[in-house]
Amino acid sequence: MARAEVITEPATESPYAWLRLLVSLAMMTIGAAGMYAVAVPLPLVQHFFGGAGWRATCVGIGLFCLVSIHAAFLNGIAWNLLNTAIAGFLLLRASGGGAMRSAPG
Numbered sequence: 001m002a003r004a005e006v007i008t009e010p011a012t013e014s015p016y017a018w019l020r021l022l023v024s025l026a027m028m029t030i031g032a033a034g035m036y037a038v039a040v041p042l043p044l045v046q047h048f049f050g051g052a053g054w055r056a057t058c059v060g061i062g063l064f065c066l067v068s069i070h071a072a073f074l075n076g077i078a079w080n081l082l083n084t085a086i087a088g089f090l091l092l093r094a095s096g097g098g099a100m101r102s103a104p105g
Contacts (some may be wrong), residue, residue, distance in 0.1 A: 027081070035061075
């Protein structure tokens with residue numbers, strides 16, 4: 001019967017593991033900011049679409065999350081982040097930067 005090896009030193013993580021942790025935390029922070037940033041242009045959306053603007057925004061975010069998660073599982077997170085950034089830029093250009101204008105007073 002083989003004898004189990006006893007580890008006397010505490011296991012420490014490598015610098016590469018800490019780097020991966022910091023990068024993933026930064027990506028989560030930047031990614032999660034988008035969930036809260038949707039509240040900034042919401043008064044403008046509600047002005048143009050009435051109460052349906054809020055429902056449309058919630059449904060759109062939900063559908064985007066489902067598609068985004070599926071794409072991340074299929075293609076990896078790097079392609080998902082790149083495609084999300086490109087899609088966001090194109091949508092902002094197509095809308096004429098409406099979210100950047102001030103809400104009607």
